[in-house]
Amino acid sequence: MIMAFHAIYENGVFRPTGKVDLPDRCEVDVEIRQVFEEPKKPSLDDVYSILSKRFDSGEHDVAARHDEHQP
Numbered sequence: 001m002i003m004a005f006h007a008i009y010e011n012g013v014f015r016p017t018g019k020v021d022l023p024d025r026c027e028v029d030v031e032i033r034q035v036f037e038e039p040k041k042p043s044l045d046d047v048y049s050i051l052s053k054r055f056d057s058g059e060h061d062v063a064a065r066h067d068e069h070q071p
Contacts, residue, residue, distance in 0.1 A: 003020070006035075
């Protein structure tokens with residue numbers, strides 16, 4: 001039988017997040033694949049908030065200071 005389920009690893013133990021239909025103390029083979037969260041994309045409200053802060057800053061030529069923040 002092959003089954004897939006989501007689990008959380010904590011304190012040295014894999015804890016399933018839902019019910020797993022297996023008898024107690026049965027042996028299984030485990031294949032691990034780490035789940036990464038997708039980065040949150042900024043909404044238009046986030047972008048407008050950043051732009052309004054720049055507009056309200058009084059800085060008129062932001063391109064003139066562009067190189068100050070480059071690595």
